[in-house]
Amino acid sequence: MSDNTEVPPPRPVVPLVTIAREWTRLGCIGFGGPPAHIALLRRLCVEDRGWIDAEEFEDGIATVNLLPGPASTQLAIFCAWRLRGAAGAVVGGLCFIVPGLIMVLVLSAVFLMHHPPVWVLGAAAGGGAGVPAVALHAASGLVPASWRRAGDGRRQHLRWVAYAVVGGTAAATIGPFLVLVLAACGTTEMLLRRQRGPNTSRPARAVVPTLLLHGAAVGGLGAVAWVALKVGALSYGGGFVIVPLMQHDAVSTYHWMSGAQFLNAVALGQISPGPVVQTVAAVGYAAGGVGAGLLAALVAFAPSFAFVLAGGSHFDRIRANGAVQAFLTGAGPAVVGAIAGSSIPLGLALGHLWQIPVLAGALLWLVVLRRGVVSSLLLCGAVGVVLSLAGVPA
Numbered sequence: 001m002s003d004n005t006e007v008p009p010p011r012p013v014v015p016l017v018t019i020a021r022e023w024t025r026l027g028c029i030g031f032g033g034p035p036a037h038i039a040l041l042r043r044l045c046v047e048d049r050g051w052i053d054a055e056e057f058e059d060g061i062a063t064v065n066l067l068p069g070p071a072s073t074q075l076a077i078f079c080a081w082r083l084r085g086a087a088g089a090v091v092g093g094l095c096f097i098v099p100g101l102i103m104v105l106v107l108s109a110v111f112l113m114h115h116p117p118v119w120v121l122g123a124a125a126g127g128g129a130g131v132p133a134v135a136l137h138a139a140s141g142l143v144p145a146s147w148r149r150a151g152d153g154r155r156q157h158l159r160w161v162a163y164a165v166v167g168g169t170a171a172a173t174i175g176p177f178l179v180l181v182l183a184a185c186g187t188t189e190m191l192l193r194r195q196r197g198p199n200t201s202r203p204a205r206a207v208v209p210t211l212l213l214h215g216a217a218v219g220g221l222g223a224v225a226w227v228a229l230k231v232g233a234l235s236y237g238g239g240f241v242i243v244p245l246m247q248h249d250a251v252s253t254y255h256w257m258s259g260a261q262f263l264n265a266v267a268l269g270q271i272s273p274g275p276v277v278q279t280v281a282a283v284g285y286a287a288g289g290v291g292a293g294l295l296a297a298l299v300a301f302a303p304s305f306a307f308v309l310a311g312g313s314h315f316d317r318i319r320a321n322g323a324v325q326a327f328l329t330g331a332g333p334a335v336v337g338a339i340a341g342s343s344i345p346l347g348l349a350l351g352h353l354w355q356i357p358v359l360a361g362a363l364l365w366l367v368v369l370r371r372g373v374v375s376s377l378l379l380c381g382a383v384g385v386v387l388s389l390a391g392v393p394a
Helices: 016-029 034-048 052-063 071-111 118-150 154-173 177-192 201-217 220-232 239-253 259-271 277-322 320-341 343-348 356-368 373-389
Strands: none
Touching: 016 034, 016 071, 016 220, 034 052, 034 071, 052 239, 071 118, 071 259, 071 277, 118 154, 118 239, 118 259, 118 320, 118 343, 118 356, 118 373, 154 177, 154 320, 154 343, 177 320, 177 343, 220 239, 220 277, 239 259, 239 277, 239 320, 239 343, 259 277, 259 343, 259 373, 320 343, 356 373
């Protein structure tokens, strides 16, 4: 009987130089957000090279979506980890992140300068006008999977709607405490499904408020690090959830940038390759230049490396954990609502009447015509350039 047992082929040993080259290439061409990143990783690791089998790759996708932080970045780190362990994870993750990070910092220096050229102001105002539409588009894309995850019962669907409304209201009104709202929705669902494990929810409730109060009290680089930590370690549901998490801190609490400049930062994160979380580097740059931008990126991405390096071998158990599943079932719709709700303060940050029809055009492009986010923001920016050169205030 043992003679008929199939022995799986040994996993290929992939040189670190190859990982560095291929993950850098992905970081340079990875426009379009997480769906594009996942497709590129699948093509490389599963279809073209055969480094990872299809089932294992799908399990990796499912598992990183259970973790806070940028899921596609964590998937890139996880795939590199499967090929060469900790060294592969570090090399692959950095090579995936750095190209977009450089681009965001360079563009931040241009778009956030004290006296930018008129055409730059127009491009920024046009691209910023499309950002509220991108928020609504991102939220709508998350609805189907989150709705299915809630279950088929009427009570589950009513709770889903309630969580979404609470998340949207929080994003539009009490930005600094959005993390608490997301945690509360997840914990509520976990308790209702009676899947709470020992000592899981109480410490989280005790620690997070303390951290929030501490983060609000510090300034300078400490505040930059705290805002970045929320983005990297406490955000659920995809890259765009960072917008409501950062907006109030960057604009109202610490006054690092105006509402219009924050719109520019979000647009830069969307049109650059690699993870959308790169937006945090633009916020850091506004707070303290290149050094603060690099610090923000380091703090925001560090949890993703830690999650994979520390928990990669336990991913199967994480997926099977009922408490984790229940928590995310409650936090998920709150995230959807928060992303949609962030469109309200983003829209209120628009300062010119001509930006309103540009916003309407972006909604048409994304929701009705179902075109891409990058092309939408580039078109909005182009409209802004044309109008600014024609003498329209930007």
